[in-house]
Amino acid sequence: MDNDNNDASSVSERVKGIRKTLLQERQVILKEAKTEIGNFVKGDEKQLVEAALDDGDWSVVDVNEDIILQKLHHHKLKLNKIDEALRKLNDGSYGVCDDCGIEISEARLKVLPYAVHCVECKEKREKIEQVEREQSFQ
Numbered sequence: 001m002d003n004d005n006n007d008a009s010s011v012s013e014r015v016k017g018i019r020k021t022l023l024q025e026r027q028v029i030l031k032e033a034k035t036e037i038g039n040f041v042k043g044d045e046k047q048l049v050e051a052a053l054d055d056g057d058w059s060v061v062d063v064n065e066d067i068i069l070q071k072l073h074h075h076k077l078k079l080n081k082i083d084e085a086l087r088k089l090n091d092g093s094y095g096v097c098d099d100c101g102i103e104i105s106e107a108r109l110k111v112l113p114y115a116v117h118c119v120e121c122k123e124k125r126e127k128i129e130q131v132e133r134e135q136s137f138q
């Protein structure tokens with residue numbers, strides 16, 4: 001049971017490093033999410049909600065829940081991306097663009113370790129999304 005994994009050790013070192021980065025990022029996001037929720041339901045807000053509930057006004061809770069959900073949604077999306085990247089690390093498909101199958105540049109992965117699309121495909125997607133947004137306003 002000694003460290004006898006010298007074949008492809010450079011690859012596994014890289015994977016280890018990326019996994020560490022992803023897990024750290026995951027911790028940061030979870031902490032942010034918890035802090036935001038904690039901030040939101042404490043202090044004045046909490047008193048407002050409690051006072052409203054005493055009056056039987058549940059609409060305050062509905063509105064607040066929406067805001068919490070929106071904040072959580074943003075964090076959730078990012079966590080999903082990180083989990084997806086971790087899964088890809090495990091099955092060996094990490095760093096390959098989901099759309100065109102080419103390898104995502106190392107520079108891009110350094111900035112965005114949970115990227116699943118290369119720059120070109122990402123830009124294409126953003127353009128399509130933009131067009132769809134513009135069309136939905138017409």
Ligand SMILES: [Zn+2]
Binds near residue numbers: 100102117121
């Ligand atoms: Zn691509």
